[in-house]
Amino acid sequence: MKTRAEAGAEAGAETRTGPEREAGHAPAAGHGPEPEPAPRRRRRARGPRRRPFGLRTRLVLAFLLVAAVGCGTTAALTYRAARNAILEQTQDTAVSAFREQVENMRTSLPPEAETLKSHVLLIARQGKPRPWRVYAEYGTLRVSSTDRPTSSVITPELRARANASVATPHGSFQRVVKNGTPYLTMAVPALFHAFAKEDAAQHTGLVYYAVLELDEEEANIEAMVAAARDGALPALAVALIPALLAARGVLRPVRELRLAAHNMGRGRLDTRIQAKGSDELSDLARTFNESAAALERSVAELRRAEARARRFASDVSHELRTPLAGMLAVTEVLDEDADSGTLDSDTARAVRLISAETGRLAVLVEDLMEISRFDARAAELHTDEVDAADCVRKTLQNRHWTDPAAVVQDLVPGIRARLDPRRFDVVVANLVGNALRHGGAPVTVRVYEAEDHFVTEVSDRGPGIHPDVLPHVFDRFYKADPARTRSAGSGLGLAITLENVRLHGGTVEAANDPGGGAVFTVRIPL
Structure with a gap:
């Protein structure tokens, strides 16, 4: 009986032996759905340990990262689309x-081996896009266009699809990877119509299989991947140029802001930044300019107020100096009368009190005038090469601080230094007098040489200085105890000491001795 083999629409499935397997069905028109590319697992490379980077480097890396992600995403989508298309x-x-060839094939049933052999050879030669390996199966009969009757590439799943096509006779296909080689396997059953072509097709039991190697297509895909990979590095290199330009544009106002902040830190409060555009950096520049202008106005007002206060103190001290001179002369006469006994005891006591307070007021006026000269930068230094130990010794002798029980002298002789004797005398006198008033006896005065400086050290055996007070001991009119409204000195002695030491190019420090008491250390370069 002659039958006409007919093929229905294909239901395709792609299968991969090994770790990957894909399945799909081709519609009757011969177009199957887009096969999904097999997922690929990638191992994360262990990168170098993170290190701090500058803002420019981070911006460039961020730009390159975005470019790399964009290139990778585009390449992946392009690869997927091109692979599916190929x-x-x-x-x-x-x-x-x-x-089409199976449909046009006429086969007698049951088929003979030689006839079936000629059919599969004919189909194999006419394979598109290149020759196939064709196999035919009918019951136990196995025929192929090769020297092997069956193929190990044809999977049981494909056979089951082909043989289960009685109800819906459709051809099937699979893409299979075996031993690293991709194959396309196809199965089309031979069908016949009982009476007319319009009648339902019946399965004859004869199935044709075709196997096509996809090595050329895979080679084209690999070449496309290699080309995309080779083009990625030049693309990133090209992306580096706009990255550098973008980083430069972003960092320019940042550099200007850093330079402006540095200038303001050095006292140039008139520094401003040129604000261009309307982005966030421009807003930051305008905010900086507004803050700088407000700070400049505040500092200028503070400086004017400070100048007025200094001028007021200087003017008052100068105005008080003349009447104080007359008051001191009168108090000296009254002191003589009180000492001679010409005044009664109450009057003598009042005279001595007035004399003491007038003397304290005179000291305060002199200290105010001295500190005013420092503020006005009018203080002058008249240096001479002297023996440092002799200067300290004369200061102690002039003030009658020679009692070993009160003042201990540890003076290394022969240290020659350029000093202003008058100002250095004030430094030593203020430190020793302060130690005698507020510390405990004995007060030790040391003079020695340390590297390229000579050191004057004054220490006492008192309770020391409270840690909260140490940072403020050289402040003007500073009082450790706010409840104490009156002191023996003017409150400017240590401040004047600090200014005199600075005028010599030296330093003065206050600290507490671990053994007890306060220690003041003056270092002046030789």
């Missing part, structure tokens, strides 16, 4: 051609 074109061409 495989689908080959698949559709092969499946359509194979189905």
Whole structure:
């Protein structure tokens, strides 16, 4: 009986032996759905340990990262689309051609081996886009266009699809990877119509299989991947140029802001930044300019107020100096009368009190005038090469601080230094007098040489200085105890000491001795 083999629409499935397997069905028109590319697992490379980077480096890296992600995403999408297009074109061409040849094949049932052999050879030679390996199966009969009757590439799943096509006779296909080689396998059953072509097709039991190697398509895909990979590095290198330009544009106002802040820190409060555009950096520049202008006005007002206060103190001290001179002369006469006994005891006591307070007021006026000269930068230094130990010794002798029980002298002789004897005398006198008033006896005065400086050290055996007070001991009119409204000195002695030491190019420090008491250390370069 002559039958006409007919093929229905294909239901395709792609299968991979090994770790990957894909399945799909081709519609009757010969076009299957887009096969999904197999997922690929990537191992994360262990990168170098993170290190701090500058803002420019971070901006460039961020730009390159975005470019790399964009290139990678575009390459992945392009690869997927191109791979599907290449495989689908080959698949559709092969499946359509194979189905058409099986449909046009006339086979007698039951088929003879020689006839079936000639049929599969004919189909194999006419394979598109290149020759196939064709196999035919009918019951236990196995025929092929090769020297092997069956193929290990044809999977049991494909056979089951082909043999289970009684109800819906459709051809099937699979993409299979075996031993690293990709294959396209197709199965089309031979069908016949009982009476007319319009009648339902019946399965004859004869199934044709075709196997097509996809090595050329895979080679084209690999070449495309290699080209994309080779083009990625030049693309990133090209992206580096706009990255550097963008980083430069972003960092320019940042550099200007840093320079402006540095200038303001050095006292140039008139520093301003040129604000361009309307972005965030421009807003920051305008905010900086507004803050700088407000700070400049505040500092200028503070300086004017400070100048007025200094001028007031200087003017008052100068105005008080003349009447104080007359008051001191009168108090000296009254002191003589009180000492001679010409005044009664109450009057003598009042005279001595007035004399003491007038003397304290005179000291305060002199200290105010001295500190005013420092503020006005009018203090002058008249230096001479002297023996430092002799200067300290004369200061102690002039003030009658020679009692060993009160003042201990540890003076290394022969240290020659350029000093202003008058100002250095004030330094030593203020430190020793302060130690005698507020510390405990004995007060030790040491003079020695340390490297390229000579050191004057004054220490006492008192309770020391409270840690909260130490940072303020050289402040003007500073009082450790706010409740104490009156002191023996003017409150400017240590401040004047600090200014005199600075005028010599030296330093003065206050600290507490671990053994007890306060220690003041003056270092002046030789």
